[in-house]
Amino acid sequence: RKEVEQDPGPFNVPEGATVAFNCTYSNSASQSFFWYRQDCRKEPKLLMSVYSSGNEDGRFTAQLNRASQYISLLIRDSKLSDSATYLCVVNGVDSWGKFQFGAGTQVVVTP
Amino acid sequence: GAGVSQSPSNKVTEKGKDVELRCDPISGHTALYWYRQSLGQGLEFLIYFQGNSAPDKSGLPSDRFSAERTGGSVSTLTIQRTQQEDSAVYLCASSPRTLTYNEQFFGPGTRLTVL
Numbered sequence: 001r002k003e004v005e006q007d008p009g010p011f012n013v014p015e016g017a018t019v020a021f022n023c024t025y026s027n028s029a030s031q032s033f034f035w036y037r038q039d040c041r042k043e044p045k046l047l048m049s050v051y052s053s054g055n056e057d058g059r060f061t062a063q064l065n066r067a068s069q070y071i072s073l074l075i076r077d078s079k080l081s082d083s084a085t086y087l088c089v090v091n092g093v094d095s096w097g098k099f100q101f102g103a104g105t106q107v108v109v110t111p
Numbered sequence: 112g113a114g115v116s117q118s119p120s121n122k123v124t125e126k127g128k129d130v131e132l133r134c135d136p137i138s139g140h141t142a143l144y145w146y147r148q149s150l151g152q153g154l155e156f157l158i159y160f161q162g163n164s165a166p167d168k169s170g171l172p173s174d175r176f177s178a179e180r181t182g183g184s185v186s187t188l189t190i191q192r193t194q195q196e197d198s199a200v201y202l203c204a205s206s207p208r209t210l211t212y213n214e215q216f217f218g219p220g221t222r223l224t225v226l
Contacts, residue, residue, distance in 0.1 A: 032213060034214060034215075043202055043217040043218060043219050043220050044154070044202075044217050045217070046214050046215070046216065049214055087153075087154070089215075091213060098156060098159060098167050099144070099156070099215060100156075101146075101153055101154040101156075102153065103152075103153035104153060
């Protein structure tokens with residue numbers, strides 16, 4: 001079983017709609033959690049850090065469920081520019097300095 | 112301020128040659144990470160540095176790969192006797208790695224093509 005698992009998608013979302021997807025992690029000792037977005041042939045860029053039970057930044061809401069060991073990302077009022085691959089990243093899975101990346105969830109926002 | 116920079120941005124080499132990739136982290140960031148990403152694949156962890164030491168080298172694929180970091184700043188990743196399967200984008204990231212803030216920030220990557 002992978003340390004961090006994501007639904008690869010693609011999630012095809014009409015512009016203006018809401019989309020949500022999860023990421024599960026296997027180690028209950030994981031310390032910190034992040035969402036990154038990666039555009040095609042570009043480097044990952046930090047979208048949100050997920051501390052405590054979750055946080056919100058504009059149209060984006062991230063939640064952490066430690067009991068069930070998953071984090072979620074919800075995007076409201078989707079824009080065409082939200083089309084990207086969203087990477088779930090977990091720190092402290094097997095060593096505090098090391099980050100484990102999910103394979104990513106692809107989101108395609110359509111007009 | 113300046114972000115993470117990497118050089119070269121593209122490198123084409125012949126099988127069997129050695130290559131050296133460079134990463135300049137964000138000033139003051141104590142942690143530095145190397146990953147590689149093959150086309151259409153996820154990120155593969157290679158190695159990370161805390162200061163100049165590398166507590167975790169577990170991701171290096173073979174002894175042809177090595178990395179060093181000097182002065183707690185610049186890092187180089189060296190691949191000896193390159194093989195075609197080494198072709199990938201090599202990404203570097205740095206992090207302030209404090210107790211409350213350990214987000215990673217990525218450089219633009221070096222695209223390595225081994226012919």
